[in-house]
Amino acid sequence: MKIIGIKIKILTILLVGFTSLAKAQSGYQIGEIVTDFSLNNVDGKMVSLANYPNAKGFFVVFTCNHCPYAKLYEQRIMDLDKKYAAKGYPVIAINPNDPKAYSEDSFDNMIKRSEEKKYTFPYLFDETQNVAKVYGAKATPHVYLLQKTKKGLEVAYIGAIDNDTEDVNPDGKIRYAENAVDAITNNKTPKITQTKAIGCSIKWKNEK
Amino acid sequence: MKIKYIILFLFTFTISKSLSAQVKLLSIDQLEERIGQGKDTIYVINFWATWCAPCVKEIPNFEKLGVTYRNQPLKVILISVDFKSKLDKAVIPFVKRNNLKSEVYVINEESEQLYIDKISKDWTGSLPATLIVNKQKGTRKFYEQEFTYLQLEKVYLENK
Numbered sequence A: 001m002k003i004i005g006i007k008i009k010i011l012t013i014l015l016v017g018f019t020s021l022a023k024a025q026s027g028y029q030i031g032e033i034v035t036d037f038s039l040n041n042v043d044g045k046m047v048s049l050a051n052y053p054n055a056k057g058f059f060v061v062f063t064c065n066h067c068p069y070a071k072l073y074e075q076r077i078m079d080l081d082k083k084y085a086a087k088g089y090p091v092i093a094i095n096p097n098d099p100k101a102y103s104e105d106s107f108d109n110m111i112k113r114s115e116e117k118k119y120t121f122p123y124l125f126d127e128t129q130n131v132a133k134v135y136g137a138k139a140t141p142h143v144y145l146l147q148k149t150k151k152g153l154e155v156a157y158i159g160a161i162d163n164d165t166e167d168v169n170p171d172g173k174i175r176y177a178e179n180a181v182d183a184i185t186n187n188k189t190p191k192i193t194q195t196k197a198i199g200c201s202i203k204w205k206n207e208k
Numbered sequence B: 001m002k003i004k005y006i007i008l009f010l011f012t013f014t015i016s017k018s019l020s021a022q023v024k025l026l027s028i029d030q031l032e033e034r035i036g037q038g039k040d041t042i043y044v045i046n047f048w049a050t051w052c053a054p055c056v057k058e059i060p061n062f063e064k065l066g067v068t069y070r071n072q073p074l075k076v077i078l079i080s081v082d083f084k085s086k087l088d089k090a091v092i093p094f095v096k097r098n099n100l101k102s103e104v105y106v107i108n109e110e111s112e113q114l115y116i117d118k119i120s121k122d123w124t125g126s127l128p129a130t131l132i133v134n135k136q137k138g139t140r141k142f143y144e145q146e147f148t149y150l151q152l153e154k155v156y157l158e159n160k
Helices: A002-026 A068-084 A107-116 A130-135 A176-185 B002-020 B028-037 B053-068 B084-097 B112-119 B149-159
Strands: A039-041 A057-062 A091-095 A123-125 A142-148 A153-159 A199-201 B024-026 B042-048 B074-080 B103-107 B129-134 B139-143
Touching: A057 A068, A057 A130, A057 A153, A057 A176, A068 A091, A068 A176, A068 A199, A107 A123, A142 A176, A153 A176, B024 B028, B028 B074, B028 B112, B042 B053, B042 B149, B053 B074, B053 B149, B084 B103, B129 B149, B139 B149
Parallel strands: A057 A091, A091 A123, B024 B103, B042 B074, B074 B103
Antiparallel strands: A039 A123, A057 A142, A142 A153, B042 B129, B129 B139
């Protein structure tokens, strides 16, 4: 009996281990509650989502300095914050890249970029890359819209800012991120909760 | 008389331009057609962009694979996901400068949303990415990663 009990315990540990492993690989799904992080901001202070008690949610945006697609979307990320921070949904930008792959993505260059462009939002350095891994971010830019609920911060939308990367198609443009936040502020479920977009793969450490 | 010359000039200009430009636009349906009607068995299809540094770095590996196994039923196809507006300004100059021998296309789709999923449900959209189709075995393997030559050769042989 005892042996069986131990066996079951081992099996459970193994199962739990595997599930958490699988989770770590795939990242957050829509409806999941996120855990807070504490990352170094370009102003030298540590930033957590808990620092924003009045926020109704967040646009957590994985982005970086070097990626041409992130550059194309930079102004639109700034516009998102300008438009939605006042409505309770500030942008939290996170650079998850290993600066060894691109020195342009170093912390010093993040400071430079945020000063040059006068970012109105924190630009955090995910030095251990753990936040990007937990979120399941694969590319830059990559948006996670979080909504504060009784259970915690819930993932409401994952994906692209819009479907018009080159910003040349005003008529056919679908603003996925804005539509999603507009829906949740009206107590509706976003019509589109997940999109895909071409982007630069995140540069992981120990990868050549 | 003048108009005739202008037309003649435009005509020759268009022809010479289309001859020198070996890069065509290709939709996903056309890609499937290209594979379906092609004589080869294995298609190694690499998705890249001129602005994507790791893509540019690994392209010689794809070129080398095509050359090394030229006597085998293998076709290497390089599909650029650069914007269509960059065909003449970026992609064609890149192909010429690097003297690429593989078939090169620029993707001709309106929405990234649609074509990313059509290529593979597993593709998040990050570059580079590679699809290996074996027509005989009926397999499609998708890789969202960079390849060294040895890694690429290994997956080719695995999928052969």
